[in-house]
Amino acid sequence: MNLIKRLLLPLVLLVSVTMTQAQVTVYVDPVKGNDTYDGQQASPVKTFKQAVKMISDSGGTMHLALNSIFAEPMQWLGHDDTAPVTVMGNAATIDLGTDISAGPWIPDGDGYIYAKPVPRHVGNAPWQMANVYINNQPITAYDPRFGKAPKPGQLQHLPEDRLRIVLPQGLSISDAKIILNPDYKTSCVAIRRGNITIRDLNVRHGGNDGFNIHGQNDNVELRNVTAMFCGDEGISAHGQTRMNVYDSIIAFNGSQAGGVADVNQSSTTYTRCASLYNRGHAFYFDKGEHVLTDCLVGFNAIPWKRMKADRFTNNNVIEMTDDKPLENLPWQMEQLYKQCQALRQAE
Missing domain, CATH: 2.160.20.10 (Single-stranded right-handed beta-helix, Pectin lyase-like)
Incomplete structure (x- = not known):
């Protein structure tokens, strides 16, 4: 048994060194x-x-x-x-x-439309997750089951991959830090x-x-x-x-x-x-x-x-x-x- 151990030990060491070197x-x-x-x-x-x-x-x-x-x-x-x-x-x-605070933003009623295409967020129901952060607060799409248009602090996905945001109450577009998630x-x-x-x-x-x-x-x-x-x-x-x-x-x-x-x-x-x-x-x-x-x-x-x-x-x-x-x-x-x-x- 001792002879077998002596014969196997170099092999074990070789395998160990090889594995270490492979890291x-x-x-x-x-x-x-x-x-x-x-x-x-x-x-x-x-x-x-x-x-x-x-x-x-x-x-x-x-x-x-x-x-x-x-x-x-x-x-x-x-x-x-x-x-x-x-x-x-x-x-x-x-x-x-992506910081999109500087726009370009197009005024649209009580909201603003971002003038460039944005990544699509429509794979899941978009109101389940935050697509945008404004001043570090999550902004989600409005749920059409509970209204026909976004409320303050919500967003809306428009055709041609456009994004419309209704800012939280009391916040101006010039004071908003707007971060778009991928x-x-x-x-x-x-x-x-x-x-x-x-x-x-x-x-x-x-x-x-x-x-x-x-x-x-x-x-x-x-x-x-x-x-x-x-x-x-x-x-x-x-x-x-x-x-x-x-x-x-x-x-x-x-x-x-x-x-x-x-x-x-x-x-x-x-x-x-x-x-x-x-x-x-x-x-x-x-x-x-x-x-x-x-x-x-x-x-x-x-x-x-x-x-x-x-x-x-x-x-x-x-x-x-x-x-x-x-x-x-x-x-x-x-x-x-x-x-x-x-x-x-x-x-």
Whole structure:
């Protein structure tokens, strides 16, 4: 037996070294990078598309340039997920919004028509999600079941891909910061694989979700991420995804469902997370198993949770309200709230 062990040990070591060598490290910089480069620290690639191509099948680590801003979605679609992948966000931001404040805007009765074509948002019922943000507030299409025209703070899709907006009451077009989200299918980060960890990444203004996870994915992990101002949910797990989220903020998202909506047979945990100021519920769980631990919710448009889950565990969820002052929060939740407010003011 000892002889067999001695003979097999070099083979085991060889396999281990080979697997280690196969792991790829890729650096991505939207300013200094070039997709013809080799992706090393001194010669980063420019786009997520190229970086994902280099790393997805072999596994490894993707490093984003510190505090960088990307106007490109990150998509992990249809790749081998046996080799683990880690994305080190390094406080980078994926921002898919387009500032259309300057127009040109054409006055039209009580509203304004944007003079250029916009991405189509008609795949889902358009009133279910926010296509536009005005001064960081979600603006959704009016629901024709409840009126013949948009009310203040609503929008309308016109023929030839035109957009009509009725501004919130008291706001002039010159004072409005208007951000257009991309089409309803585009998420900031789309994941169709398992064995992936994403850390320290901010996402903004996805036309669909901030983080959208579909399929039979095991070992999906999000750590210290923020998902804000997205048309639909900040985070949404589908299918049979198994996902854990830690130390993250989901806020100001425009979905009618919630800041988080985990559906189908997904199983998810959220630990030390805050879901605040969303248009829908803080958390919406449909089937599957879900656990919330030391989470903060508050100021969402409708009651903080909607549960149809097969199994749900509440391990200390604190709901913040106007009559629950900040000083009464546990320290960790107070920090989450302050971070959320700082992010909002920085936009």
